[in-house]
Amino acid sequence: MLSVLVVFYVLAPLCYARQVNITIDASNVVGDLPPVARFFGADEPNYATYPDGRVLLDHLGSLGPHQTYFRAHNLLTTCDPSDQTSPHRLKWGCTNAYTEDPSDGQPIYNFTIVDEIFDAYMENGVKPYVEIGFMPQALSTSPNPYSFNFTPTANPDIIFTGWSNPPVSFPKWEELIFQWAQHSVDKYGEEEVNTWYWEVWNEPNIPYWNGTEEQYFTLYDYSVNGVLRALPSATVGGPAVAGGASGDFLGLFLTHTINGTNNATGSGGAPLDFISFHAKGSPTFIDATDSVPAHLQMNMASALQNVDDAFSVIQSFHTVNHLPIVISEDDPDSLAAGVTPNVEYRNGLIYPSYTAAAFTREIDLAEQYGVNFTGATTWAFEYDDHPYFDGFRVLATNQIDKPILNIFRIFGMMESKRLEAQSTGQYPLAAVMTSSVRNESDVGVLASISEGGDKIAVVVWNYHDDALPKPDAQISLNISNAFVGGASGRVTSLTHYRIDQSHSNAYSAWKLMGSPQHPTPNQQIDLKMAGMLQMLQPPTEVQFENGMAGIQFNLPIHAISLLVFEQ
Numbered sequence: 001m002l003s004v005l006v007v008f009y010v011l012a013p014l015c016y017a018r019q020v021n022i023t024i025d026a027s028n029v030v031g032d033l034p035p036v037a038r039f040f041g042a043d044e045p046n047y048a049t050y051p052d053g054r055v056l057l058d059h060l061g062s063l064g065p066h067q068t069y070f071r072a073h074n075l076l077t078t079c080d081p082s083d084q085t086s087p088h089r090l091k092w093g094c095t096n097a098y099t100e101d102p103s104d105g106q107p108i109y110n111f112t113i114v115d116e117i118f119d120a121y122m123e124n125g126v127k128p129y130v131e132i133g134f135m136p137q138a139l140s141t142s143p144n145p146y147s148f149n150f151t152p153t154a155n156p157d158i159i160f161t162g163w164s165n166p167p168v169s170f171p172k173w174e175e176l177i178f179q180w181a182q183h184s185v186d187k188y189g190e191e192e193v194n195t196w197y198w199e200v201w202n203e204p205n206i207p208y209w210n211g212t213e214e215q216y217f218t219l220y221d222y223s224v225n226g227v228l229r230a231l232p233s234a235t236v237g238g239p240a241v242a243g244g245a246s247g248d249f250l251g252l253f254l255t256h257t258i259n260g261t262n263n264a265t266g267s268g269g270a271p272l273d274f275i276s277f278h279a280k281g282s283p284t285f286i287d288a289t290d291s292v293p294a295h296l297q298m299n300m301a302s303a304l305q306n307v308d309d310a311f312s313v314i315q316s317f318h319t320v321n322h323l324p325i326v327i328s329e330d331d332p333d334s335l336a337a338g339v340t341p342n343v344e345y346r347n348g349l350i351y352p353s354y355t356a357a358a359f360t361r362e363i364d365l366a367e368q369y370g371v372n373f374t375g376a377t378t379w380a381f382e383y384d385d386h387p388y389f390d391g392f393r394v395l396a397t398n399q400i401d402k403p404i405l406n407i408f409r410i411f412g413m414m415e416s417k418r419l420e421a422q423s424t425g426q427y428p429l430a431a432v433m434t435s436s437v438r439n440e441s442d443v444g445v446l447a448s449i450s451e452g453g454d455k456i457a458v459v460v461w462n463y464h465d466d467a468l469p470k471p472d473a474q475i476s477l478n479i480s481n482a483f484v485g486g487a488s489g490r491v492t493s494l495t496h497y498r499i500d501q502s503h504s505n506a507y508s509a510w511k512l513m514g515s516p517q518h519p520t521p522n523q524q525i526d527l528k529m530a531g532m533l534q535m536l537q538p539p540t541e542v543q544f545e546n547g548m549a550g551i552q553f554n555l556p557i558h559a560i561s562l563l564v565f566e567q
Helices: 045-049 051-061 112-123 170-188 213-230 249-259 300-316 350-369 403-412 429-435 506-512 521-530
Strands: 018-032 039-042 068-072 098-100 107-109 126-132 197-200 235-241 274-280 284-286 295-297 324-331 372-379 417-423 442-449 455-463 473-480 490-499 540-544 549-555 560-566
Touching (some): 018 455, 039 126, 045 051, 107 170, 112 170, 274 300, 300 429, 403 560, 473 560, 490 549, 506 521, 549 560
Parallel strands (some): 018 473, 039 068, 039 372, 197 235, 274 324, 324 372
Antiparallel strands (some): 018 417, 098 107, 455 560, 473 549
């Protein structure tokens, strides 16, 4: 007869809870669990060197055993010398890496600001994911207007100015990239730069690139040739298209790299070490009806359809479908610096629970297609000198971590091998891809085990698209075939971490304080502590009999639990 210690965490009346049964077979390793949740990025590169940016980079560099990367736009953009605010505006940044001598037009290369940005990354344990862009003003075929002033409610199309155009000379562009890569090797060393990604441009299928597809392929060829002239072993890739496969763009790009004519060298094809694309959700604001109040509604299906489309195209190219794939922007919506009712999910619990559910489905899709999914880039960082919890898609506000950052701490604590896990409350992958999560909530599970079998980490989420009250989930979690061997009745420690309204949630703590825009020093300390990943209760002990144990706990809507069992 099975004897187990059952641990109860009762946080809400069970009569209102929905029963969900989760089963995990610790003997059934279904494969490696790729550490995809370790890539981040932002439009504004210069914030990395600011005080709040450095603090957040330190947190990103400490997420887990796997290397964290950072991708930024505007690493080659030209500053306006008459505008003292130009390095730190919404959707803008600049480095003056390339200018020209006004007397003779000779290039002037200056990587001082780029170095400061990359130094800030590496001093905090983060490596550059180098986005090669955008066009310096002196190289642009249509340089004016060049800079812009973006506001949170502006039409995003105002940003597509002179920096988005092709170069006046592709050889001059290649020489800039060569000089940059060579400088990086000289400064940081070949061994270090070999660990970076070099990605050519951003979203060339929309006005981020005001050229043709063929001109982008030419840009790719010259950019890659410049990098590889300096470091033949560098990791290069692209095309970072928006919208998954973006029609036939991704396929045409892969065809070009496999057997097209290289515009820079005249040879066949172009080097390609990784493939990138972007996936975005599409939240909307639902007006009130007689039965339902006005509310935000997420849409995970649109992002997953982007991923499905791109994986399908990549899988069909048999000579490159083994390459690493990075979703170099992977977010619930498409405009980090915009503020509308459609994006009122960013401060609270919907954002991390969406991310847990979406990233797990993307891993499932990669397994289904048999492709090498390596990274999912969360396009969110921080803005110094902005109000607290201002509604932008950021990871922290005034050195206070938002709940979203804690899902990445959770992902960082997952083990290297994925276990078979079933939940009676989890939507099938096909259902989420078709219609997102609109009926009952998605109570899902992702389970992992260490190489030696001495640690099991399980994440459970309770997600729904609607920002409305929903029933809690009463979880019954049962593990079999765990920690077998040795004495019967083995006692194992259990640490239960939680993201909910009262744990790992600086936003709810801030609201309880009255939403102060000038917190006292003591309130600042409390908010910083509230922003860290917290335990639901002190660690407990669970007894495994014949490799089996069970626990029960309540999981509120949009809450997330991480359970770590360790010998």
